[in-house]
Amino acid sequence: MLAGFLKRWMPQGIYGRAALILLLPVLTLQLVVSVVFIQRHFEGVTAQMTRNVLIETRYLVDRLDAAETLAAAGLAGAQLGQALQIDVLVPAPGPGADLRAFWDLSGRVVVETLQDGLPGLRNIDLVSNHREVRMVVDTAQGPVELRVPRGRVSASNPHQLLVLMISTGILMTWISFVFLRNQLRPIRRLARAADAFGKGRHVPYRVAGAAEVRQAGAAFLDMRARIERQIEQRTLMLSGVSHDLRTPLTRMKLALSMMEETEETRDMLRDVGDMQRLVDEFLSFARSDALDDMVPTDLSALVRRVIEDAARAGHTVNLETSVETGSILLRPQAVTRALENLLGNAVRYGTCAVVRLERLPHAVRLRVEDDGPGIPAARREDALKPFSRLDPARNQNHTAGVGLGLAIASDIARKHGGRLVLGDSTRLGGLRADLELAI
Template sequence: MSFFWLKTYMPRSLYGRATLILVLPVLVLLLVVSIAFSNRHLQDVTTQMSRVVLREMTYIADSVAGAPHPEAALAALAPQLDVFEIKVRLLPPDETVPPDLVRWFDVSASAVRRTLRGTALDVVSIRLPDNREVTVVARENGQLIEYVFNRRRVTAAAPHQLIVTMLFFAALMTAISFLYMRNQLRPITRLAAAAQAFGRGQVVPYHPAGAVEVRAAGGAFLDMRARIERQIEQRTLMLSGVSHDLRTPLTRMKLELAMLDPDDAAPLVEDVDEMQRLIDEFLDFAKGTAEGEPEKTDPKELVRQVVADAARAGQPVTLVEASGEGSVMLRPLAIRRAVENLVGNALRYGNRAEVSVALTDKSLRIRVEDDGPGIPPELRAEAVKPFSRLDPARNQNKGGGVGLGLAIVSDIARAHGGLLRLSESEALGGLRADIVIGR
């Protein structure tokens, strides 16, 4: 039998699941103990006490109904009635007797009624309207006799005292356990918050704490974060150093080519320009995720500036949608570079581009669409890899780079805890590139 359907009703958070694990057994135990106490202990005690009162009522009924003068016999029983603590009254034979009255939630009252009715005494009516008195009307040899006695004669003084005590101490111990559990879970939530922030490109202070296992996981996370930061720093320094070193010979080559005949030097100039673009993309790739610190940024205003700059440069770019309000923790320069790369890529292979921004409570989406040839679905995963050129000849003819444009965008999106999604544009028919970042 599969229990996967239970996952739908399970809490998603660690606090919720830990609370359920803590509270559910306590509730089940209280329910079982309460039912056992109600069905066995409480009802057994009530039955025994009711049988004692029943024998006294039977004795009174036999003494009164068998006497020639019931009133005189009842008066003679007065000293015993005081001992029994029972008030007895003779009713006329034609007296209208009210029906039974037992509250539905009164467990002990139901046990009293079952005990008194399950005997030879002809009980006509049993009324337990409250916790003070019990009224019983019985018929003996045609004589109606009314018995009135204290409720404590047939039920315990505080029948639910044990249950109330258990509930109180269960709530108290559950609260104490929850406070202790919260202190134990707090280091785990801090570790999760630090890991989530690092996945979004933010470094928050974190010190391992808590149990031994949590401390070990926290120390491993700090070591991993330090290694990743060193790797990114080394990659940035290496690419930047190589790119800067290549600029010097390129500059000399440009000067030498300028002294040659323009017709003879034209092919070499194109090669040098291609190398210059390669170096520029190396620098962009190296700086892609290391430009500035995360800060609160209005993504709509940032994208508006990118579109406005492109429009001033005469490029056919329009902002078609900008929905949502609020700010997001972003590296503005890196996001700006990513949007500019997508716009440049769209105009390189298409005639126009459309940009949209959608900001919700859970995510930020920046979309760039074009009317170009697009990218086939089977090649989209390859397109975001560094130095991947799906069509080198086409890139060269249209002033393309070396296959780092989409890789830079993907790297920037991942540094913000998001991703780059490529699909087909329904509006323009070309490529649709979405930068999706969680808030």
């Protein structure tokens, strides 16, 4: 439960987590120290100082009580008060009231200590003058007001330590965060480069940072170079072979058409035609990697165009819902090709197709549904593999395909950081192909 709670509420990014790891102990420490230690410490000091003043005040009040007249009390108060640093106002100028600011925590201790120890105390005023404690005390001659400097009853500036602690804490946290950010930046760059490469983009990346990050960065660069080299080699080889096969095939076709037309030559001509189509498919499959670059493209316009082309070719293809995607970074020719392949399948194995363009949180989804026989769940993975054609009986009536259409579409989706998902169309009963592209 705790793990789930932490997972939900922990910041997701590395900066947020680092800040939390950095701040949490510092804040907890400061809080505990200030509440438990400082608070108690200052309370103790304040109580002690107030008790000292209390002894003097009691002595002063005794002397005032002992005076015979009000004038004598005033004189005694003035003399003694000067010696004790207590201002004595005889008689008290006003009745006064208990006053203390709510944030004045040490004031609470002062008030409690004085109330406990001074019998004739009427009220204590800490607010009228922040630098003084004003008390109205009953004496034999009537109420008098005593004013004691605040510095004598509570430690001056008890908040200084807190302020110092917090400001130093903030400063140190900020400094360490700056350092930490410099350490985290290379990790973020590596993550961005790896993410972009996964989506088929090549962003410049330079190894930097701490030893471990450099190691991971160097490994990533090696891996990227190897994958790119392999793709290049595969493309070269496939296109080389298919290209070289074209010439002899054309020659064979020519030779066959020159020969006397018989059943056999007709069959051979058809075979050669099939081979030529296969070779062309090979060639375009091999080239699909080098097809085009990522450019900002209006996907909704692209989809409409492909559907219009299909409709013009005599197919029943409808665009049912479409969001306006605006400009998205993608490979327009590749996406066109993927959509054409899906539509081609839909009208080849079914009779009509419905297309939807929808927006997901971090992707767009092109959904193609048809009314054909669909593909059973167990065969879907196979259908996505290159050169795989399912169920020969089903395909017999149709013009022979190569088995590359879905493989190419899936490849293109992956190059856009997305995927091709096959499912059942609930509306039309055939196949549902979802081409998801990350944005």
